[in-house]
Amino acid sequence: MSAKPFIDIRHAAKSFGMLEVLHDINLQVDKSQIVAIIGPSGSGKSTLLRAINDLDPLTSGEVWLEDMQINKKLPTRLYEKHINQVRQNIGMVFQHFNLFPHLTVRGNITLAPKMLKDMSEDEANALAVDQLDRVGLLDRIDYYPSQLSGGQKQRVAIARALAMKPKVMLFDEATSALDPELVEEVNLVMKQLAEDQMTMIIVTHEMGFAQDVCDRVLFMDQGYVVEEAAPEVLFRNPTQERTQNFLRKHLQGQN
Amino acid sequence: MGLDFTVVPAFFDKLLLGSLWTVAITLSAAVLSFFGGIFLAVIALYAPAIIRWPFKAFSWLFMGTPLLLQLFLIYFGLIEIGVDLPAFVAGVIGLGLHYAVYNSDIIQAGIQAVDKGQYEGARTLGLSQFQTIRKIIVPQAVRSVIPPIGNNMIALLKDSALVSVIGVTELTLTSQLAISKTFRPFEFYIAAAVCYYVINLALEAILRRIERNIQAAR
Numbered sequence: 001m002s003a004k005p006f007i008d009i010r011h012a013a014k015s016f017g018m019l020e021v022l023h024d025i026n027l028q029v030d031k032s033q034i035v036a037i038i039g040p041s042g043s044g045k046s047t048l049l050r051a052i053n054d055l056d057p058l059t060s061g062e063v064w065l066e067d068m069q070i071n072k073k074l075p076t077r078l079y080e081k082h083i084n085q086v087r088q089n090i091g092m093v094f095q096h097f098n099l100f101p102h103l104t105v106r107g108n109i110t111l112a113p114k115m116l117k118d119m120s121e122d123e124a125n126a127l128a129v130d131q132l133d134r135v136g137l138l139d140r141i142d143y144y145p146s147q148l149s150g151g152q153k154q155r156v157a158i159a160r161a162l163a164m165k166p167k168v169m170l171f172d173e174a175t176s177a178l179d180p181e182l183v184e185e186v187n188l189v190m191k192q193l194a195e196d197q198m199t200m201i202i203v204t205h206e207m208g209f210a211q212d213v214c215d216r217v218l219f220m221d222q223g224y225v226v227e228e229a230a231p232e233v234l235f236r237n238p239t240q241e242r243t244q245n246f247l248r249k250h251l252q253g254q255n
Numbered sequence: 256m257g258l259d260f261t262v263v264p265a266f267f268d269k270l271l272l273g274s275l276w277t278v279a280i281t282l283s284a285a286v287l288s289f290f291g292g293i294f295l296a297v298i299a300l301y302a303p304a305i306i307r308w309p310f311k312a313f314s315w316l317f318m319g320t321p322l323l324l325q326l327f328l329i330y331f332g333l334i335e336i337g338v339d340l341p342a343f344v345a346g347v348i349g350l351g352l353h354y355a356v357y358n359s360d361i362i363q364a365g366i367q368a369v370d371k372g373q374y375e376g377a378r379t380l381g382l383s384q385f386q387t388i389r390k391i392i393v394p395q396a397v398r399s400v401i402p403p404i405g406n407n408m409i410a411l412l413k414d415s416a417l418v419s420v421i422g423v424t425e426l427t428l429t430s431q432l433a434i435s436k437t438f439r440p441f442e443f444y445i446a447a448a449v450c451y452y453v454i455n456l457a458l459e460a461i462l463r464r465i466e467r468n469i470q471a472a473r
Contacts, residue, residue: 053379080383088381098376102394111390112380157376164380 004066006031006199007168012051012061014044021047022058023223029168032197036210036231039220040246045203048220049170052201053090054083065089065167088116091161095173097153099145099160105132106141109160116164131159135189151182155189168199176205207250211235219243259439263446266433273429274450280346280425281412281454287351288411289404292358293393299363301388317356323417325349330421346418354411361403365396398469405462412458413451426450 005028014022021044029035037045050056052063054071063070070086073079100108109131110124119127132138135155145153154174161169171190175183187209193200194213204210210217211231219227219234219242227240238244263270298310317325330345340348369392377387397404419428430447434440 055375055379084381084383087379090379092379094372094376096372098370098372100373100376100391100395102398112377112382115386115390116381160380 005029005064006033006066007052007201008062008064009048009052010062010064012048012058012063014047014051014056014059021223022051025061025223025225027218027225029199029201032199033216034194034200034202034214035216035218036214037201037203037218037220038205038207038210038246039218039226042222043220044223045218045220046172049172049201049203052168052170053087053092055092084116088112088164089167091158091164091166091169093154093157093161093169093171093174095177097145097150097157097177099153099157101145104142104144105137105148105156108145108156109163112160113163127163128159131163132156134162134192135159136185149182150178151185154178154186158186158189158193162193168201169193171200171202171204173203173205175209205250207235207247219246221246258441260442260446262437262439263442266429266437266443266446269429269433270426270446270450273424273426273447274454276343276423276425276429277412277415277427277451278454280343280350280418280423281408281415281458283347284350284354284411284415285408287347288354288358288407291351291355292362292404293397295355295359296362296366296396297388297393299359300366301384314356314359317353322349322353322414323420325353326417326421342418342422345421346415346423350411350415350418353414354407357407358404361400361407362393362396365400366392368399369395401462401466401469405459405466408462409455409458412455416451 007027007029009025009027012022012025012027013020025048027035027048037048039045047056051058052070054063058071065086068086070083072082074082100111103111106125106128109128110119110121113119113127114121114124128141129138132141135158137152137155137159140148140152140156145156148156158169158174174190175186178186183206187206190200190202190209191213202210202214214231217229217231217234218225219238219240221242227234227238227243229238234243235247238247295310295314298307299314302310326346326349329349330340330342333340333345373391373395374387377391378384382390415425416427419425419431422428424432426447430443433443437443
């Protein structure tokens with residue numbers, strides 16, 4: 001492990017008026033590490049994830065990616081430029097895919113590389129082919145999102161994020177909106193990314209997946225990180241009562 | 256004296272030419288009103304107050320006063336300050352801006368109906384706010400409001416008759432000229448009505464085609 005973490009979240013706090021949704025959270029992620037964030041809804045796990053690319057700005061605290069502070073204070077104009085640059089390094093996948101319905105699969109993937117990386121039509125096309133091949137959907141390149149299943153949509157969304165060659169991928173409940181039989185195909189793509197050494201932070205309700213794939217699991221509740229441990233420790237021998245209660249309830253729900 | 260439609264065929268070529276002018280002015284004003292509507296909608300929703308308010312005032316002005324008066328102002332009024340526009344251009348500008356204001360309201364509603372996730376999806380890829388509006392938000396908003404915009408375009412076609420009063424020899428003025436020669440108002444107004452109706456049918460067919468083509472991409 002290197003001395004300096006790849007992603008470094010320091011004293012992150014966020015509140016909406018009187019309501020505090022994140023309390024002094026510290027999280028360090030090394031390169032190629034995979035971290036899962038679990039917890040009940042309203043625990044702040046999505047808010048924390050969305051703070052990393054400043055989609056939900058923190059009230060206080062710092063977020064760093066390598067040597068660059070993501071949420072640094074700048075005048076509006078400069079900040080816009082800065083954050084657009086930063087976000088090119090951070091891929092994000094959403095619960096509801098957020099594919100662009102007016103563009104084909106090809107259009108969804110090539111849009112950002114063409115606009116932001118000055119790629120030619122041919123280069124961008126080759127890139128789309130590569131990324132779609134990676135998620136096993138090359139035969140759907142000219143389809144519109146409305147013609148795809150949920151699992152296929154999410155795989156295209158992953159390909160779209162990967163086309164920007166990000167240094168880290170954020171997954172915000174990527175399989176929560178999918179029918180149970182479609183979850184596996186998305187999990188497989190994510191496992192393959194893990195094998196390719198991608199750094200990932202994953203907000204999930206899939207305990208089995210977290211256990212199989214992740215290096216570390218954070219359990220959050222009411223804006224606090226209650227417990228943080230390797231998956232085999234956190235899932236088998238959680239030390240905190242709240243973690244135990246949550247896992248018990250969750251496992252009951254699954255069986 | 257009874258109706259006698261046999262006087263109409265002699266003016267067939269003039270009516271056809273008048274129809275073509277009506278089509279030309281309608282299409283030109285439609286294009287202006289469409290892009291003007293997008294422009295006004297984006298200003299109304301995203302621009303800072305100092306830019307937004309002058310355009311809002313402009314919109315109220317165009318929505319709150321008669322189109323006929325606006326045409327007079329643009330054609331006869333502007334000459335006083337040295338802007339001498341050809342009647343056709345004045346007509347296109349008047350009709351186009353008037354309907355741009357109406358289209359803007361519809362497009363604003365369309366923009367607000369685009370899912371918030373679309374904005375976030377684009378911004379996380381690194382697109383700027385302006386790039387997101389241009390490539391993601393506006394194209395989807397416009398697709399969702401094509402039917403009501405189409406209705407406006409049909410109203411625009413009918414309102415194009417108003418530019419006859421500033422001397423554009425479109426369909427309505429052509430029929431009036433024919434009437435002044437033949438003293439047969441009923442026959443020529445009916446003939447003009449038929450021409451408008453046929454143009455309208457063609458316009459509706461085009462609009463339906465556009466709607467069908469965008470269905471797949473929604």
